[in-house]
Amino acid sequence: MLFRSYLTGRTSSVNIHGVQSKERLVSYGVPQGSVLGPILFTLYVSALKDLLQKHDVAYHIYADDIQIYVPFKWESEGGHELAHQKLANCIADVKLWMSDNSLVINAAKTEFMYVQTAHQLRTYKKQPLQLRDCVIHPSKTVKDLGILFDETLTLDNNISSVVSRCYYEMRSIGRIRQNITRDACTTAMRSKVLSKLDYCNCVLAGCNQRQLYRLQKVQNQAARIISKTKRIEHISPVLEDLHWLRVDKRISFKVLTLVYKARNDKAPEYINDLIPSYVPTRQLRSSSASMLHIPRMQKQVTRGAFSICAPRLWNSLPPIIKEAESLDIFKKRLKTYLFPSDI
Numbered sequence: 001m002l003f004r005s006y007l008t009g010r011t012s013s014v015n016i017h018g019v020q021s022k023e024r025l026v027s028y029g030v031p032q033g034s035v036l037g038p039i040l041f042t043l044y045v046s047a048l049k050d051l052l053q054k055h056d057v058a059y060h061i062y063a064d065d066i067q068i069y070v071p072f073k074w075e076s077e078g079g080h081e082l083a084h085q086k087l088a089n090c091i092a093d094v095k096l097w098m099s100d101n102s103l104v105i106n107a108a109k110t111e112f113m114y115v116q117t118a119h120q121l122r123t124y125k126k127q128p129l130q131l132r133d134c135v136i137h138p139s140k141t142v143k144d145l146g147i148l149f150d151e152t153l154t155l156d157n158n159i160s161s162v163v164s165r166c167y168y169e170m171r172s173i174g175r176i177r178q179n180i181t182r183d184a185c186t187t188a189m190r191s192k193v194l195s196k197l198d199y200c201n202c203v204l205a206g207c208n209q210r211q212l213y214r215l216q217k218v219q220n221q222a223a224r225i226i227s228k229t230k231r232i233e234h235i236s237p238v239l240e241d242l243h244w245l246r247v248d249k250r251i252s253f254k255v256l257t258l259v260y261k262a263r264n265d266k267a268p269e270y271i272n273d274l275i276p277s278y279v280p281t282r283q284l285r286s287s288s289a290s291m292l293h294i295p296r297m298q299k300q301v302t303r304g305a306f307s308i309c310a311p312r313l314w315n316s317l318p319p320i321i322k323e324a325e326s327l328d329i330f331k332k333r334l335k336t337y338l339f340p341s342d343i
Contacts, residue, residue: 006036026103033238044101054186055090064188066094067144074116074124075144087112088131111142118152147200150213155204158213165266166218170191174225182226194244201251202337206304215247242264249338252313255330259292259314260322260330275314290322291315310330 007030008258011023017313030037042062048066052059059068068090072083075105095105095304112129129136141150141157151329169192178184199216223238224231239246261267278291292311315320321337 003040007029014290017152024184043273045103048094048097051093052090055086057086057090062145065091066146074120076272080124080127084129088129107131107136110136111139111289112136113139113142113149114151115149115153121151147198148267154211157206159204159207161212162196162199163214163218166196167221169193169196170218170221170225170286177225177228185226189226193218193222197247198250201247202254202306203304204251205255205306205309205323212248219244220245243339247333253334253338255310256313256317257327257331258306258322260327263290264327266327271306275310278311278315290319 008025010024010031013023014021030040030125041126045061045064049059049061051292056072060067068087070083070087070090072079074080086212090108092103097107113160114126116124126138128138141148144150146154148161149155150157173185173188173192175287180188197219204215219239220235223229223235223242223244226242229235229238258267260274265272276293278293292314294311295307317334318337321330321333324333
């Protein structure tokens with residue numbers, strides 16, 4: 001009865017230049033912005049995963065956002081063509097499934113990108129993806145849930161975007177700094193600047209010091225505006241007074257929090273599958289230390305992979321933090337642990 005009343009009896013009309021059309025009964029869909037809308041849509045498209053599994057492709061589905069991954073080796077003969085064909089066949093079946101279920105795939109918003117090393121980028125020629133009704137040319141960057149990924153996964157473009165947006169917000173706050181209190185300025189910086197530095201910062205775990213320094217300069221400037229500290233003055237005491245972790249520690253904090261959630265059944269199951277427990281070949285003292293298995297890193301580009309950086313960070317924590325009774329206690333102990341080495 002609840003779902004019937006929620007989905008039926010709704011009407012819709014169009015207003016163009018002040019002229020209102022007649023109301024028509026809405027036969028499909030859910031109200032935009034509704035509480036049950038995302039849940040019902042997820043249930044509606046849940047059968048799509050069976051179709052993707054049939055094509056033997058890796059995938060992620062988040063609401064109406066679908067990512068499909070097809071691995072191949074450039075060096076293998078015919079590997080490139082086979083990957084293209086598998087991807088094209090999969091997309092064709094997805095379009096057909098959506099058509100049968102009153103949905104439409106937007107070809108104009110469909111993006112396709114090669115993920116490769118810098119050597120492969122210089123050596124091999126990229127081919128467009130041929131579909132039945134259109135051709136999708138490979139992109140150099142794609143945006144996934146607000147994060148810009150490039151072909152070699154350096155995340156330089158994403159960091160440049162974050163830095164640019166943060167400086168824009170700081171200039172706006174800086175203009176009114178003399179007219180607001182320190183607390184109001186701190187609140188504005190947290191909501192407008194730190195929120196951008198912290199958004200999905202888990203993906204920055206493998207970034208080099210040059211990239212992290214660009215983000216750290218943003219945080220330093222935010223702290224200077226709040227405290228009215230001059231550029232020649234040292235910023236560490238200001239960060240300590242604000243009780244802000246530096247950028248690299250904020251990244252570690254986010255990664256470790258996700259590990260704690262996964263190990264306590266508070267995260268998606270696939271996250272937990274990426275961090276299996278360490279099982280020693282013989283009985284050791286580390287057997288009861290809540291250690292995680294660290295896979296062997298085959299290429300330098302994988303140093304930021306969650307399955308590698310997360311176990312390394314987790315294994316370095318003292319047992320009293322890993323065995324915290326709740327998430328709030330874990331976060332409090334973790335920040336205390338990370339903060340002293342931050343200054």
